[in-house]
Amino acid sequence: xxxxxxxxxVSGLLFALGFAGVMMRRNLIVIFMGLEMMxxxxxxSLVAFSRFNGIDGLPNYSGQMLVFFxxxxxxxxxxxxxxxxxxxxxxxxxxxxEDITKLKY
Amino acid sequence: xxxxxxxxxSLFMLGFGAAVIVNKNPVASALSLVVSFLGLAALYIGLSxxxxxxxxxxxxxxxxMVLFLFIIMLLDLKAEKSRKLNWVAxxxxxxxxxxxxxxxxxxxxxYPAGKEVVTALVPGENxxxxxxxxxxxxxxxxxxxxxxxxxxxxxxxxxxxxxxxxRELK
Numbered sequence: 001x002x003x004x005x006x007x008x009x010v011s012g013l014l015f016a017l018g019f020a021g022v023m024m025r026r027n028l029i030v031i032f033m034g035l036e037m038m039x040x041x042x043x044x045s046l047v048a049f050s051r052f053n054g055i056d057g058l059p060n061y062s063g064q065m066l067v068f069f070x071x072x073x074x075x076x077x078x079x080x081x082x083x084x085x086x087x088x089x090x091x092x093x094x095x096x097x098e099d100i101t102k103l104k105y
Numbered sequence: 106x107x108x109x110x111x112x113x114x115s116l117f118m119l120g121f122g123a124a125v126i127v128n129k130n131p132v133a134s135a136l137s138l139v140v141s142f143l144g145l146a147a148l149y150i151g152l153s154x155x156x157x158x159x160x161x162x163x164x165x166x167x168x169x170m171v172l173f174l175f176i177i178m179l180l181d182l183k184a185e186k187s188r189k190l191n192w193v194a195x196x197x198x199x200x201x202x203x204x205x206x207x208x209x210x211x212x213x214x215x216y217p218a219g220k221e222v223v224t225a226l227v228p229g230e231n232x233x234x235x236x237x238x239x240x241x242x243x244x245x246x247x248x249x250x251x252x253x254x255x256x257x258x259x260x261x262x263x264x265x266x267x268x269x270x271x272r273e274l275k
Contacts, residue, residue, distance in 0.1 A: 002111045005213050010115045010148070012209040014122055016202050021126035023198025026191065029131050029177060033138050036169070037122055040145055043157075051152045059153070061243045067157050068244065071164050072255050076262035078169050082176045083269040089180050098191070 007048035015041035028085050028095040032078070039074050043067045111151060118144030131182045135173045142166040155236045 014037060021034030050063030089095050121144065124137035142165045149158035244252055 002108050005216055006111065006115075007148075007152075008216070009209070009213055010119065012213070013119055013206070014145075016206050016209070017119065017122045017126060019205060020198055020202040023201060024195055025126060026188070026194070027131060027182075029173065029180075029182065030126065030134050033125055033134060033173065036138070036165070037125065037141070040142065040161075040165070043161075044145060044148060047149055047152050047154045047157055051154065058239065061239055064154055064157055064240060065243055065248050067154075068160065068240070069248075069251060069255055071157075071160055073258065075164055075169055076259050078172060079266050080262050080269070082172060083266040086176060086179065087269050095180065095182070096188075098188075 004048055004052040007052075008045055011041045011044040011048065014038075014044065026097050028088075028097060031097070032081055032085070036074065036078070039070060043070055046070075111148070114144045114147040114151065117141075118148065131177050132174065135170060135177060138173075139166050139170045142170070153236060156240045 018034040018037030018041060021037065022031050025031055025034065046063045046067050050060045050067075053060050085095060088100065092100060094100065118141050121137045121141040125134045125141065128134045128137060142161060146158045146161040146166065149155075149161055
């Protein structure tokens with residue numbers, strides 16, 4: 001029997017992996033992938049809560065609606081973020097965060 | 106979902122998630138992330154959230170990761186040269202991550218196991234179409250306004266990407 005705790009544990013570990021990627025890696029693209037992993041960890045716990053806290057035998061679909069909106073907004077965020085990375089790469093010829101230390105364009 | 110399948114897909118997802126942050130080559134990282142998201146979609150389907158599982162495969166494993174790979178190819182990123190390791194960032198990030206896992210373990214140890222998972226949607230019908238029908242009903246009645254706002258947001262993002270990608274930024 002898989003309990004809600006197991007899903008929360010897996011989701012928390014996925015979040016920790018994404019967080020470690022953001023903190024430890026110095027490549028902008030990989031940092032962005034870590035952000036996506038953290039968003040997906042939140043989605044997993046939302047879907048798990050939605051299934052385990054049913055109302056009248058139906059899952060709580062409000063949680064899944066939130067997941068749907070998170071996925072949509074994350075897709076838009078990825079498009080904008082990657083466009084910014086491409087513009088940065090054109091200006092600096094690098095996507096290593098330690099080479100980008102000035103705010104001035 | 107049977108516990109064996111749950112743990113197989115969880116280990117699958119976490120293993121390839123670890124490969125994302127360990128790999129030196131960004132292309133290998135992106136492909137590992139695709140496999141990790143497929144494992145996550147399997148977990149969603151195990152939770153009987155068929156619609157979210159399918160959207161996860163289509164949007165994340167499909168569109169978003171293809172966009173990542175496309176940008177990696179466009180920037181022509183090679184595997185990172187081994188630089189001098191930034192020990193402050195490495196140790197600080199590792200300590201924060203371990204602290205997070207410690208807090209997680211402490212919270213989950215005292216957390217109630219949760220109710221039984223809801224298995225039947227509408228009895229006697231096809232669970233997949235039922236799930237999609239319930240999501241659609243909720244989305245277009247109660248969440249109709251946020252849905253339209255998200256449409257505007259996606260339009261703004263598309264316009265913003267075109268503006269950012271123009272050659273002359275100034």
